[in-house]
Amino acid sequence: MHSELNAQLAFHLTGMRSAGELEPVEGLALRPALLAGYRDLTALRYDFPLVFTDKSDSGFVAPLSQLVDEALRDCPPGKDTDRLLKHAHRREREIRASLAGGRAAGRLSELWNVPPALPHDGELADCDATLPARFMTRAWSNVQARKARRFHEEADRLIVQLAGILAADFVHSDEGRSAQRLAASLAARDGSFDTEAMSRLLAKALPERRLPATRRRRVRSMLSALKGQRFFAGAELAAGAKPFPFVFYSCAAALQAMRERRPLFTELARAVTTARLEAAGQYVEERHDALFEDFADGALSAALMPDYLVCLNARNLQAAENAGLAELLASGLPVKILVQHDDILERSGVANGPAFGAHARLLAGMALGLNDVYVLQSSASNLYRLRDRVLKGLEYPGAALFSVFSGATQYSEGLPAYLVAAAAMESRAFPAFSYDPSAGEDRAARFSLESNPQPGVDWPLHSFAYEDAEHQRVRQDLPFTLADFAACDRRYAGYFARIPHGHGNGEVPSLLMVDRDDGLQKVIVAEPLMREARRCLDAWHGVQAFGKREAPPSAPPPPVEAEKAVPAAKPAPEPEKAPASDDPYIETPRCTTCEECVKINNRMFVYDANKQATIADLQAGTYRELVEAAESCQVSIIHPGKPRDPAEPGLEELLQRAEAFR
């Protein structure tokens, strides 16, 4: 027993395996015990294969199983229902198996030849090395189509309005009022209308009144720029012109295209902006000419600029491409960059050991450090569930980085890409997260980890049941760790050693794995891998902490004196200074603009800026007029006060009448 433990400890610490005590895992086709139930994925109904439909919203992609369920749900109940369901599920399974085996591709309608008819057709996609780029390109195309539609709606309206300005100008010209033009505008073709006389009459009555030549030139130039643009597909482009491509496969190519097209886009932006002003009749040459003369990069908002999509593979990111990637992300322009990782269990050439996910962490760190870049990291297996966030990132009016692990590694022990990708997320080797700068002011609002399994714990725990040597059912909770994920990769087989049956296993770190016959095996893990697992966990803790809201600084305790002190009484608001009872006044805010007082004396009473009456000049009228105005005021807001002229006739009676308004 002691020698067994020594041998296990020795392997764990040194990686040296003593024959007889431990066995190599190569050739055993081991996989983590928690993956035992997923040996044949094609028999399971899950998110894949996906179908890229023709819908424009988040329904642009849907799992085949969902489409089948929708079709079955819409079938009227009857005796054939069970048969339909059975056939549909069998066909679904066959399609899934064909795609997984690489025997089929193309559109769903080519493979789905059984009832019921499915609600949508589209291209099929399995979780493989091509999925991230296909998924992103489809989502990007959807977003761009909406953007182009918005642009064309406005551009078409502006074109009509600008053309209307030129047309109105033309009909005011001598040529527009010529007999020939007038004749062309009439329905009558029999000569009963004398267009020559009409033309002479118009020329005599209304001299030619044209727009200034500068305005005509400006409008024509706007029209030319709007009609000749090549940034937004979907409209009739000028003869022979093609819309610019916006999908690139290297940063250098994208940067070059952006630099070359920038003057053209500036021209288009200038045309749209000036056309808006022109159409609204708000273009003022003295003010706007100078502005638009220098209209350049600084004035350009990225909100409507067409988005560039750059699809990259992490293995091709050399120094120059990395620099280009940083430049694109930092540009603030709407550039959407997909970096696909096919292998995250790389080895460090310098340390001669594992350096799991380092490249992906570096990329994400760089993008998060820029603060205004939308970042989404996810395994390909989870892309469908994160489709709304993918669309959000594509609609975000700035740069976005999508870092996706495809799972299509050549080193996996017979595991499909879907399982490898899912295991990467499960083991925290490639956690899913999103960072949306538009979601709020602080990191807690912008950062989300919620797509991860059990995001609040270190390693996700799952219940695992098996039959022991005594044929008893045993259930235990197993964590899925980085070591489990690494165990799926044959390059790391040397870091594992199987404990033969019947041998004990003390405190030496080990994993539960299953062989090809689903026999349970206990496997010792070497220390370098454990060290990497601890690094991975530390990185996971960093990710967890990144999105946590910082506690507000605690307020200093109030001084004792302050607690005892009675709060000072608020000084009572000073009463509005009432006019002396002898002075006449009006409660102007209550005036209803009824015209009564101003009709009595429009020099004594005038309206203020809100068209409410005030007393402007007491000298301009008599006390009698003041009293009469007070009496006629329907809301009784005029107060005549005392007479200024003691010699005014009839004062005694007037004072009695004024008493009611004191």
Added chain:
Amino acid sequence: MNDFTPECLLRLHDERYELEDYQSGVPRWCSGCGDNAILAAVQRLCRDERLRPEKTVFVSGIGCSSRFPHYMNTYGFHGIHGRALPVAEGIRMARPDLDVFVNTGDGDCCSIGAAHWIHAVRYNMNMTVLLHDNLIYGLTKKQASPTSPRGTKSNTTPRGAYLEALNPLTVTLGVQNVSFVAQAVDWMPEVLYELVKAAFHHKGFSFVRILQRCPEWLPNYFDPWMKDPKRILRLDQSGHDASNLDRAREVASRLDPIPVGILYRNAALPCYEELRRSSKPRTAELIRAGLEAELDKFTVWPQAAQKG
């Protein structure tokens, strides 16, 4: 709105307006008429909101209140009796860039124009409708209107109106898609202004009934309410929940005290012009083709007529 440039760059010149910029002509309403207060409140709103006169339109039907567009230095359409709302709806469909106001009276809206009124509420098009309700036909010299209280003696009801008055608030609140209903009184100018402002900012059909004095034909009718503030129920001070339609209907049924304020508001309802909005630009060719198609329906081709 697509954004190529910051808006501040476009508005280089400061657009400031004075009340006088919206005034046109001298109002011919009687002294003491509540229409004056409504005019002052609306002109003040236009100034404060910096509405461009060339982007603002007032539409009216027939009646004292319907002289309103003449006194606004904006676009205006003094329409035919009871048809202010269909005209305003047409403007809204064709020119969504304009701010549309409707001035209508109790006779214009609630009698001859009642059918248009009900459907306009249902269509919920974005416009501000001011119902100048003086409870009487004034322009034609004192006939009972649908909102005249029972017992009102007029030239058409010399022994007093026999019927209970129609309540424009409960009618409006009973129509599907109602989105904004308020009531104001012309003798509280600050409250009137605030309500007109709230109605203007509401996206949808905002209906404001304004109880107004007619010094000529119903003099002193509102005096009891004017002189006793307790007979005015200020909804903004009474904790009224303007999102509760049932409660709004209850409050609207009260005649005394008079409820003043926003009875009901629901900004979530879609506007008809948005539901029917077409992305296709209305080009000259499109309009010509549409007209030709319409006119062809009524064309009698000589050859066809001869054969027939």
